[in-house]
Amino acid sequence: MRRTRAALLGAAIALISARGTANVPVSDIADAAGVSRQLVYLHYGDRDNLLLEAALDLARRELAEPLETAPGEAVGRVRALTVARHFAAHQGFYRAMFTTASAFALNQVVSGLLAPLRRESLLARFGETLPPREADDLAVFITGGGTALLSAWLDSGEDPLDPEAMADRLQAIGRILDAALDGLESPST
Numbered sequence: 001m002r003r004t005r006a007a008l009l010g011a012a013i014a015l016i017s018a019r020g021t022a023n024v025p026v027s028d029i030a031d032a033a034g035v036s037r038q039l040v041y042l043h044y045g046d047r048d049n050l051l052l053e054a055a056l057d058l059a060r061r062e063l064a065e066p067l068e069t070a071p072g073e074a075v076g077r078v079r080a081l082t083v084a085r086h087f088a089a090h091q092g093f094y095r096a097m098f099t100t101a102s103a104f105a106l107n108q109v110v111s112g113l114l115a116p117l118r119r120e121s122l123l124a125r126f127g128e129t130l131p132p133r134e135a136d137d138l139a140v141f142i143t144g145g146g147t148a149l150l151s152a153w154l155d156s157g158e159d160p161l162d163p164e165a166m167a168d169r170l171q172a173i174g175r176i177l178d179a180a181l182d183g184l185e186s187p188s189t
Contacts, residue, residue: 004033004035004039004043005043007033007034007035008029008030008033008035008039008040008043008044008050008054009050009053009054009057009058010033011029011030011032011033012024012029012050012051012054013054013058013090013093014032015028015029015032016051016054016092016093016096016097017090017092017093017096018092019096020092020095020096021096022051022096022097022099022100022102024047025047026040026041026046026047026050029047029050048101048102051097051100051102052102052105052106052109055093055094055097055106055109055110056109056113058090058093059086059109059110059113060113062086062090063082063083063086063113063114064113064114064117066082067079067082067083067114067117068117076171076174077167077171079117080166080167080170080171080174081163081164081167083114083146083150083167083170084150084161084163084164084166084167084170085163087150087153087154087161087163087166088160088161088162088163088166091154091161094150094151094154095154095155098151098154098155099155103151107144107147107148107151110147110150111140111143111144111147114143114146114147115136115139115140115143116139118138118139118142118143119135119136119138119139122135122138122139123135125178126181142177145173146170146173149169149170149173150166153166153169
């Protein structure tokens with residue numbers, strides 16, 4: 001079961017990356033994974049669910065898990081560069097995925113993985129000044145905007161993409177937000 005799942009997700013990522021489009025037939029993905037087309041439908045229901053699961057798996061394995069296990073000081077530039085390098089390394093896959101009808105769902109998936117990390121850094125910086133509900137909302141807001149920026153970069157950025165420059169851009173936005181939040185007393189008042 002796990003091998004089948006890994007084979008399907010890997011095949012989906014490889015084919016989309018190679019072809020530059022998410023319009024890859026289920027039969028091609030099944031053939032590349034060495035399984036039947038019916039197995040794809042049994043496990044995922046349809047191609048769109050398979051592709052979203054592939055994106056989630058990729059981002060979870062190569063982005064969220066390493067960032068979650070990184071030491072506490074691995075924030076700021078290190079995290080921004082890790083994120084930019086991940087998306088640049090998988091540009092073909094994410095570019096194709098962010099330009100499909102599933103783009104909104106993909107944005108939610110990526111934001112859902114990264115928002116808890118942003119929440120953690122907000123609470124570490126602002127402590128009790130920022131109530132938990134506002135920390136959650138702000139983390140989702142910031143992460144959603146960051147994901148939209150990454151999507152635009154993947155779609156219209158110069159080839160090859162420059163992760164260092166994107167990390168600088170993400171850091172610049174972070175500094176602006178930090179400056180705006182410095183005077184934070186209580187968002188609830």
